[in-house]
Amino acid sequence: MSIYLTAILKAKKESVQDLKSILDHMVINTIKEEACEKYDLQQGLEDETVFIFHEIWKSKEGLDAHNQQSYIKEFVEKAPNLLEKSAEIYLAKLV
Template sequence: MSIYLTAILKSKTDKIQELKTILDNMVLNTRNEEACEKYDLHQGLEDETVFIFHEIWKSKEGLDAHNQQLYIKEFVEKAPELLEEPAEIYLAKLV
């Protein structure tokens, strides 16, 4: 069963470019993961501090493995200094 994930991140105003650079690197690395079916990053049109990930994973195990990657762990560690508030994460399944 595929896992659908939407993550909404709100950057601190003075950290937008730094965050975008890190997120772009995550996209490049994540798209090479075996379990990744889709990993798209969007930035708000009217509010450029907002970033949204739309992800599809082949399995929960694949998503769990993704979350153990060094580049994801490094982002999680740095997130408090980059984000205005904790990321909102929504997991879903196709109905």
């Protein structure tokens, strides 16, 4: 069963470019992961501090392995200094 994930991030105004750089690095590496079916990053049109990930993973195990990658751990470590608040994460399945 595929896992659908949406993540909404809101950068601090002064951290938008630093956050975007880290997120772009995550995209480049994540799309190479075998379990990744989709990993799209979007940035708000009216509010450029907002970033949204739309992800599809082949399995929970694949998503769990993704979360153990060094580039994800780096983001998690730096996120408190870059984000206005914790990321909103929504997991879903097709109905």
